[in-house]
Amino acid sequence: xxxxxxxxxxxxxxxxxxxxxxxxxxxxxxxxxxxxxxxxxxxxxxxxxxxxxxxxxxxxxxxxxxxxxxxxxxxxxxxxxxxxxxxxxxxxxxxxxxxxxxxxxxxxxxxxxxxxxxxxxxxxxxxxxxxxxxxxxxxxxxxxxxxxxxxxxxxxxxxxxxxx
Numbered sequence: 472x473x474x475x476x477x478x479x480x481x482x483x484x485x486x487x488x489x490x491x492x493x494x495x496x497x498x499x500x501x502x503x504x505x506x507x508x509x510x511x512x513x514x515x516x517x518x519x520x521x522x523x524x525x526x527x528x529x530x531x532x533x534x535x536x537x538x539x540x541x542x543x544x545x546x547x548x549x550x551x552x553x554x555x556x557x558x559x560x561x562x563x564x565x566x567x568x569x570x571x572x573x574x575x576x577x578x579x580x581x582x583x584x585x586x587x588x589x590x591x592x593x594x595x596x597x598x599x600x601x602x603x604x605x606x607x608x609x610x611x612x613x614x615x616x617x618x619x620x621x622x623x624x625x626x627x628x629x630x631x632x633x634x635x
Contacts (some may be wrong), residue, residue, distance in 0.1 A: 479545050490576065499526045505611045510534040511579040514571060514603065516596070517541055517586030528559040539559040540565040569595050573603045580609045588616035593625060601631040609635070 480549055502523060507513060509532040515523055518539040527537045539550045539562060547564045554562040565571055581600045590596055599609055610632055614622060624633045 486586060502526050502530060503511055505580055505582070505609060507531060508581055512536045512538070514538045514540060514573065514578050514581040514584045514600070516571075516581060516600065517589075518560060519543075519546050521546070521553050523582065523584075524550055524553060524562055525557055525559065528554075528557075528561050531561060534559060535561055537562045538565055538571065538578070539563070540567055540571060542566065542568040553595075568592070569599055571599060571603055575602055576605045576608075578603045578608060579605055583610060583612045583614075585614055585616070586623070587612070587614045587625070594629070597626060597629065597631060 507527060507530040509530070511531045512535060513527050513531060515521075515527065515537060518524065518541045521539060524537055524539050528535075531537060537559075539547075541547055541550075541564075547566045550564050552564065554557070554564075566592065568590075581604055583596075583600065587593060587596075604610065610626070612622065612626060617625075623634065627634065
């Protein structure tokens, strides 16, 4: 009998890699740069194992909301377990590859960290993030797989976002 590789192996490896990374570069340090405030609605797009979720839940407080979106069922399951274990009532998961299901102009901050290079439909995702962000909302973006010029052109090319 030939054994098939674990289809979730990539996610599990990513999970342990992020745990190691988070030990050396705490996520709260990065989140403080974004200036997330109590009461904010935040979308964490492509959330993976949820490295930022608990920290953001603390920052937005009980009057805020964190939406953790990912396409991978294990990512959703991991975030749900994290939220249950820590009793985070302000965290909601969204399983999707693009559409958030959130109302227009309802989010203060959208995080798009280390996932843009892997998207099948990056232009649609950029349009969706623009649609859900409030007029003065912030898109916080990082992707170590792309060059800075490429990032800027992909995000500002359609005139939906500008550097701030």
